[in-house]
Amino acid sequence: MVGNRMKRLLSVLFLLAAMVTAVIGVNVTYDHRAVVIDGKRRVMVSGSIHYPRSTPDMWPGLIQKSKEGGLDVIETYVFWNLHEPVRNQYDFEERKDLVKFIKLVADAGLYVHLRIGPYVCAEWNYGGFPVWLHFIPGIQLRTDNEPFKAEMKRFTAKIVSMMKDEKLYASQGGPIILSQIENEYGNVAESYGPAAKSYIKWAASMATSMDTGVPWVMCQQKDAPDPIIDTCNGFYCDGYKPNADNKPTIWTENWTGWFLTFGGAVPYRPVEDVAYAVARFYQRGGTFQNYYMYHGGTNFGRTTGGPFISTSYDYDAPLDEYGAPRQPKFGHLKDLHKAIKLCEEALVATDPATTSLGQNVEASVYNTSSTCAAFLANVDTQNDATVNFNGNSYRLPAWSVSILPDCKNVAFNTAKINSMATVRRFVATSVDKLSDSKAISSDWSYVSEPVGISSNDAFDKKGLVEQINTTADQSDYLWYSISINFKGDKPLLRDESQTTLHVKSLGHVLYLFINGQLEGSAIGSYDHPNFSKDFLVTLKHGKNKLDLLSLTVGLQNYGAFFDKTGTGITGPVKLDGLKNGSVVDLSSQRWTYQVGLKGESLGLHTGGSTLWVSGTPKSQPLTWYKTNFDAPSGDNPIAIDFTGMGKGEAWVNGQSIGRYWPTYIAPTTGCSECSYKGSYSPTKCLKNCGEPSQKLYHVPRSWLKSSGNVLVLFEEKGGDPTQISFATQELESVCSQVSESHPLPMEAWSQDKSKSKASVSLECPHPNQVISSIKFASFGTPQGTCGNYSHGECKSIDALSIIQKACIGSRSCSVDVSTSTFGDPCIGVVKSLAVEASCA
Numbered sequence: 001m002v003g004n005r006m007k008r009l010l011s012v013l014f015l016l017a018a019m020v021t022a023v024i025g026v027n028v029t030y031d032h033r034a035v036v037i038d039g040k041r042r043v044m045v046s047g048s049i050h051y052p053r054s055t056p057d058m059w060p061g062l063i064q065k066s067k068e069g070g071l072d073v074i075e076t077y078v079f080w081n082l083h084e085p086v087r088n089q090y091d092f093e094e095r096k097d098l099v100k101f102i103k104l105v106a107d108a109g110l111y112v113h114l115r116i117g118p119y120v121c122a123e124w125n126y127g128g129f130p131v132w133l134h135f136i137p138g139i140q141l142r143t144d145n146e147p148f149k150a151e152m153k154r155f156t157a158k159i160v161s162m163m164k165d166e167k168l169y170a171s172q173g174g175p176i177i178l179s180q181i182e183n184e185y186g187n188v189a190e191s192y193g194p195a196a197k198s199y200i201k202w203a204a205s206m207a208t209s210m211d212t213g214v215p216w217v218m219c220q221q222k223d224a225p226d227p228i229i230d231t232c233n234g235f236y237c238d239g240y241k242p243n244a245d246n247k248p249t250i251w252t253e254n255w256t257g258w259f260l261t262f263g264g265a266v267p268y269r270p271v272e273d274v275a276y277a278v279a280r281f282y283q284r285g286g287t288f289q290n291y292y293m294y295h296g297g298t299n300f301g302r303t304t305g306g307p308f309i310s311t312s313y314d315y316d317a318p319l320d321e322y323g324a325p326r327q328p329k330f331g332h333l334k335d336l337h338k339a340i341k342l343c344e345e346a347l348v349a350t351d352p353a354t355t356s357l358g359q360n361v362e363a364s365v366y367n368t369s370s371t372c373a374a375f376l377a378n379v380d381t382q383n384d385a386t387v388n389f390n391g392n393s394y395r396l397p398a399w400s401v402s403i404l405p406d407c408k409n410v411a412f413n414t415a416k417i418n419s420m421a422t423v424r425r426f427v428a429t430s431v432d433k434l435s436d437s438k439a440i441s442s443d444w445s446y447v448s449e450p451v452g453i454s455s456n457d458a459f460d461k462k463g464l465v466e467q468i469n470t471t472a473d474q475s476d477y478l479w480y481s482i483s484i485n486f487k488g489d490k491p492l493l494r495d496e497s498q499t500t501l502h503v504k505s506l507g508h509v510l511y512l513f514i515n516g517q518l519e520g521s522a523i524g525s526y527d528h529p530n531f532s533k534d535f536l537v538t539l540k541h542g543k544n545k546l547d548l549l550s551l552t553v554g555l556q557n558y559g560a561f562f563d564k565t566g567t568g569i570t571g572p573v574k575l576d577g578l579k580n581g582s583v584v585d586l587s588s589q590r591w592t593y594q595v596g597l598k599g600e601s602l603g604l605h606t607g608g609s610t611l612w613v614s615g616t617p618k619s620q621p622l623t624w625y626k627t628n629f630d631a632p633s634g635d636n637p638i639a640i641d642f643t644g645m646g647k648g649e650a651w652v653n654g655q656s657i658g659r660y661w662p663t664y665i666a667p668t669t670g671c672s673e674c675s676y677k678g679s680y681s682p683t684k685c686l687k688n689c690g691e692p693s694q695k696l697y698h699v700p701r702s703w704l705k706s707s708g709n710v711l712v713l714f715e716e717k718g719g720d721p722t723q724i725s726f727a728t729q730e731l732e733s734v735c736s737q738v739s740e741s742h743p744l745p746m747e748a749w750s751q752d753k754s755k756s757k758a759s760v761s762l763e764c765p766h767p768n769q770v771i772s773s774i775k776f777a778s779f780g781t782p783q784g785t786c787g788n789y790s791h792g793e794c795k796s797i798d799a800l801s802i803i804q805k806a807c808i809g810s811r812s813c814s815v816d817v818s819t820s821t822f823g824d825p826c827i828g829v830v831k832s833l834a835v836e837a838s839c840a
């Protein structure tokens with residue numbers, strides 16, 4: 001009885017204590033070594049997840065996996081143009097529910113770094129700026145300009161006050177421990193002249209005046225005024241020193257891969273190199289590092305920037321576009337985080353003492369009277385090294401860092417992966433239970449989009465117009481239409497079939513229609529959005545209708561004055577090859593313009609309207625298609641494979657899944673073997689050369705009902721929607737390859753190390769799955785990677801049966817990589833164990 005009362009009293013006291021902490025909040029400061037939370041210096045690992053690049057339904061899972069992966073902090077930008085699509089009209093619903101996202105992060109016990117920007121870059125349309133900013137009289141973006149500063153301050157204040165109202169700052173008991181103002185302005189400041197300096201001073205004092213109670217950072221801003229911390233972005237940030245001794249070394253963007261563009265091959269960054277960069281950073285004095293991206297996700301709707309940024313923003317991040325752990329990247333970094341955390345006490349206590357252990361090999365030691373941690377780095381891009389450190393010998397693979405949390409034992413080496421690998425693939429799935437067809441539907445209806453001017457809002461103007469100024473980005477599409485009359489006294493044409501129409505455009509895509517027929521197209525690319533093209537065209541005597549449809553594929557997001565780059569057919573537009581040898585310059589003639597498509601103004605994307613007629617015309621440009629479908633069964637992530645279509649946008653139950661463009665093919669070259677050793681760059685490691693840059697497009701499960709879903713496509717070039725199919729993400733294999741010389745698994749750290757061995761561990765990702773078969777097992781000198789291992793010359797004959805016995809029927813298994821388990825098939829050779837298994 002007394003015991004119960006006591007328990008109740010204790011729990012009330014506990015609750016009160018929790019409430020007091022929540023109300024009082026924690027004190028976040030910083031010093032030379034670290035971000036300091038409630039008086040304690042912290043080593044932190046952070047990861048970027050941009051809330052609108054996934055759905056609220058996915059958020060809890062993503063956050064939970066981030067926590068499992070060893071993150072302490074989630075970093076996100078705030079996307080101004082999403083939240084304020086019309087000046088003074090705010091939107092924080094669904095994927096835009098910033099407060100909900102932050103609260104979910106808090107619920108998981110993680111912190112938040114809120115990067116308000118409000119310029120964010122981020123491969124996001126117009127760098128996150130609402131396009132209406134551009135139309136404010138006298139405005140100059142990102143410089144010391146009163147109209148701009150007023151807007152930037154208003155939006156920053158809006159976000160800060162929302163956060164304060166919800167008590168989301170750590171100072172109020174919430175999760176936000178850091179906040180960013182501006183973004184990489186230092187990279188472009190010079191172009192803005194002397195006003196750059198005063199702008200940054202203003203931005204700093206504007207931010208600090210908001211009184212958030214937590215520190216502010218500016219990234220890539222060497223002259224960030226006190227008390228703002230200047231931070232580093234890049235593939236490597238070791239050796240970065242902030243601009244004052246009382247500021248900690250923070251890495252706000254460690255690019256885990258790179259973004260994909262329409263027309264580009266798919267970039268990836270080997271995890272050995274990511275881990276190397278991270279370990280080097282902590283080795284050389286860093287205490288806060290953020291993965292950009294930890295989950296990249298999807299650019300739904302028309303949110304991509306670029307131009308030419310793809311709809312997928314997978315980024316080769318530790319969590320793939322669909323939220324699944326990308327293994328071994330996820331697991332290897334998780335092990336790395338554990339190793340770094342084992343060093344925390346030493347890391348925050350002192351600066352490292354670095355000494356050379358030979359050419360390209362250096363040791364950094366964090367040593368205090370009570371603790372010692374060491375990092376041994378071999379920065380050589382080719383050669384492994386054997387070094388002597390504190391009287392012990394260590395083998396250091398080229399381009400690797402070993403972490404010794406006790407200055408003696410190696411807990412982790414960046415180049416030796418203990419974590420398992422997985423192979424996931426999208427497999428076409430049939431939604432029609434009665435047939436084997438993989439098509440989404442054979443039952444389509446359509447609406448033809450008129451060629452040229454169809455709207456009462458069309459207008460005439462002399463000369464050619466710039467596109468963003470004209471559309472205000474309300475649509476990707478702008479029609480430029482003109483009629484040419486070749487009847488008259490002087491027959492102008494030399495040869496009716498040999499006329500050249502020369503068009504110069506700032507980009508990004510152009511379709512040319514003559515007399516209602518698609519005659520040709522021109523496309524730019526990420527590196528060269530603009531183009532000039534000569535179309536050989538046929539004109540008839542009499543009146544000819546020229547309709548040029550100019551398109552944007554995301555507005556530029558980076559560079560000095562990126563907002564002024566402009567798009568569209570600014571000319572010249574000329575007709576060449578005329579009979580008298582003259583050129584007719586159409587550029588300054590009167591053109592008729594229409595912003596957007598008829599189908600857009602009718603809202604066809606929802607599938608409503610009485611205009612739909614049944615049928616599936618194929619290869620017909622400018623066509624809206626619609627069908628109904630049942631959701632693919634199960635709960636694996638879903639994509640649409642758009643093979644068969646040209647280019648356009650797609651909506652599921654009225655929600656845009658983004659622009660699709662499976663016909664933009666990556667170059668055939670540039671995908672040669674890539675080694676993780678040596679400095680990474682975005683073009684170093686590429687895959688999918690000669691294939692569509694993106695053919696699979698994410699359809700979030702939460703946007704679907706089990707049946708009666710509506711899919712609408714707008715196809716620009718012409719395609720065949722009966723060819724498109726659903727695909728679901730399936731786990732094909734789990735693998736692991738570990739050698740006798742690998743460090744012990746991280747779990748062994750707290751155990752008796754002399755009794756532990758390097759080991760292979762496999763686990764089926766889903767709790768209700770077990771290892772159902774062993775596709776490959778070899779102990780000796782196996783070669784290859786997950787999905788295509790092969791035996792080497794040296795192999796134990798028992799490997800397969802030993803692994804089968806240990807693993808089949810269990811969700812997970814672990815087997816020592818040891819001759820006592822497998823016998824010794826080749827004495828004196830370092831052996832490894834490779835296993836590939838499947839789960840069911």
Ligand code: GAL
Nearest residue numbers: 120121122123183184233259
């Ligand atoms: C950085 C920028 C990020 C993102 C990244 C590339 O320069 O700060 O927002 O654009 O590059 O993915």
